[in-house]
Amino acid sequence: MPKARISGMGVFIPEKVYDNAYFETIVDTSDEWITRRTGIKERHIAEPEDYTTDIASRAAQNALDNAGIKAEDIDLIILSTVTPDYFTPNCACVVQKNIGAVNAAAFDLNAACSSFITDMVTASQFIENGTYKNVLIVCADVLSKATDYKDRGTCILFGDAAGAAVLSAAEDGEGLISYELGADGAGCLNITQLAYREDAEETEKRVSGRKETVWMAGQSVMKFAVKAMADSSNRILEKAGLSYDDIKLVIPHQANYRIVDSAIKRMGIEKDKVYLHLEKQGNTSSSCIPVAIAEAAGKGLIERGDKVLIVGFGGGLTWGSAIFEY
Ligand code: COA
Secondary structure, eight states: OOEEEEEEEEEEOOSOEEEHHHHHHHSSOOHHHHHHHHOOOEEEOOOTTOOHHHHHHHHHHHHHHHHTOOGGGOOEEEEEOSSOSOSSSOHHHHHHHHHTOTTOEEEEOOOGGGHHHHHHHHHHHHHHTTSOSEEEEEEEEEGGGGOOTTOTTTTTTBOEEEEEEEEEEESSSOOEEEEEEEEOGGGGGGEEOOSSOOOHHHHHHSSSOOTTSOEEOHHHHHHHHHHHHHHHHHHHHHHHTOOGGGOSEEEEOOSOHHHHHHHHHHHTOOGGGBOOOHHHHOBOGGGHHHHHHHHHHHTTSSOTTOEEEEEEEETTTEEEEEEEEO
8 A cells, every 4th residue: 555655845934024013013912911822923924915825836836846746746736724715716726727737636625723634634545545646735824814903812823824745655654654633513613714604793703893804712722722632642642552752743733832832741741842833923724734844844853754743723623633754
């Protein structure tokens, strides 16, 4: 059975930065509050003319270059976003056009911030069953377009970014070793962004009244996130017969330092096993994890053959975790 291994990674991070001092000028907040409650200092923000498919296409092209694979050799594109340019066409088709991946099937997959793990698990099925050789996964969000900049409880959290990975069929190595995907639909209204649905209560919750902006019940999400991330990680390790000692790096969804800190205490691991960039990038939804993998690899923190554990949670509510051989 072929294994699905990462053959290349690509990212796109916008240049413009909103630091905590900027938020002090637009809402009633302080650098001290934001730092203490979230760990975030800066977030990168896309230019107004840049949409999800624009930054997604740049990250996708970077991943192809990094993998040394031609666009025509991609068999499938899976794209994840909660800020699509259109309801139709899907964003994956737009990226297919932009990068010239003329032989690729293309669809979008939405598991919110848990999407990269969900994409990786989905892509691996197609590779392991022999259907496809090269699958391009792209996670991209311009959350700045879906942020209510009048709501101090959410606007300080989000940044824009895109991260992409090419998964390719390999005869050697282990590929995806263990994983779990989960959902708690009962908690679905804890994080919302509305499309066609008219809901007076949801509109009322938003300071600006813009129903397409992200709203969340912060405390409930925090409690869910800590348990979901820690317990899911522990379960997939046990399933694989591994321990944290076998894992080179744990890369969690980068939502809030306090969530990560509580989760790793529950996992029983030290901070130096965990990769974090949230201080510099904030929460970039599904892009957090692929961007973090690319950064960690670029810094030499993970090398070929190392086992990496990724774990995330998000709207839905969803969660996911995976152990793979880099
Ligand atoms: N600056 C100053 N005060 C703020 C503030 C800000 N930016 N945002 C909220 N507050 C205030 C609240 O109004 C509240 O004031 P009150 O006590 O007078 O009512 C107080 O701080 C506490 O608010 P609370 O929401 O309980 O704070 P918190 O400790 O839960 O932190 C979050 C808020 C949003 C940072 C935190 O809940 C969080 O990160 N949740 C998870 C969100 C997440 O991960 N979402 C991503 C899903 S992928």
